[in-house]
Amino acid sequence: MALVIEALFSFGLLVGAVWAVSLWRSAAHDRAVAAEAQEQAEREAALESALATPGRRLHCMNCDHRFTGPLPESGCPNCHLATLIVPDDSRQTENHVVNGRSME
Secondary structure (H helix, E strand, O other): OOHHHHHHHHHHHHHHHHHHHHHHHHHHHHHHHHHHHHHHHHHHHHHHHHHHHHOOOOEOOOOOOOOOOOOOOOOOOOOOOOOEEEEEEOOOOOOHHHHHEEEE
């Protein structure tokens, strides 16, 4: 009888340990998801700020048109699509032409 009680106690400890580990992993996953959501919100806010900055060069990925900011409500001046507009920071040319004007 003592062997059965000892086996049940050991099984209970094992189940409790598995439960505690799964609870810890769930909490760690929740923290990681919350941190990723916060980082995504910060990236979106930075993009919105960049698109609203006057004089900043913007690039429409749809029609490959480059223009100066801020982004109009209608979107790209050429194709009127607002979802594929990104800051044109990847261009590192000395003499870049935007809307017919040289941007130095």
